[in-house]
Amino acid sequence: MPTDTSTSVTPQTEDLQASLAARSALPYLFLGSGVSRRYLGLPDWEALLRHFADEIGEDFDYHLASANNDLLAAATSVALKFHPHWWNDSIYASQKAVYKAQVKDEDGGLKVAIATYIQDRDKLVPGRPGVDDNNLAAEIEESPNPHASKR
Numbered sequence: 001m002p003t004d005t006s007t008s009v010t011p012q013t014e015d016l017q018a019s020l021a022a023r024s025a026l027p028y029l030f031l032g033s034g035v036s037r038r039y040l041g042l043p044d045w046e047a048l049l050r051h052f053a054d055e056i057g058e059d060f061d062y063h064l065a066s067a068n069n070d071l072l073a074a075a076t077s078v079a080l081k082f083h084p085h086w087w088n089d090s091i092y093a094s095q096k097a098v099y100k101a102q103v104k105d106e107d108g109g110l111k112v113a114i115a116t117y118i119q120d121r122d123k124l125v126p127g128r129p130g131v132d133d134n135n136l137a138a139e140i141e142e143s144p145n146p147h148a149s150k151r
Contacts, residue, residue: 042121046071048114053078056085079107086113 043051049071053060058081060074067073086092086109087100099112124131 040121040124042118045075048117049075049078051117052082052110052113055091056082056089058082075110076107079110082110082113083107086110 049063050060053063058078060078063077063081064071064074067077083106086103087096092109092113095109095112095116099108103109103112126132
């Protein structure tokens with residue numbers, strides 16, 4: 001039997017609907033790194049930069065100190081060092097084969113490498129917190145919509 005999903009519309013909902021209707025672009029939901037860290041066990045931004053700096057033999061702490069602890073500036077510094085490795089090291093050959101036409105600047109290779117790293121680890125499979133931790137797995141299984149039917 002269908003569940004009654006009718007609810008009263010609040011002024012905030014009406015304001016949001018009017019705002020969305022007035023725009024030419026569709027809205028999108030942005031989920032921060034906390035979601036991927038919590039359920040997939042992925043590293044945060046600094047840890048990703050450390051990983052790729054280490055992968056090319058660079059000391060991330062040196063880049064961070066040289067950037068006066070500015071993470072964005074340190075990322076740029078690592079990207080500049082990473083650039084020739086992405087273009088020349090065989091470990092990145094498969095990425096280069098697919099994305100080289102899109103890499104138009106010195107930070108593009110690092111962006112592709114990080115995106116590929118995340119994409120390779122974006123599934124809920126055994127070994128990930130969202131699967132192995134029963135409490136987190138239960139959170140994922142719960143419907144965010146209280147009106148959705150459970151099967």
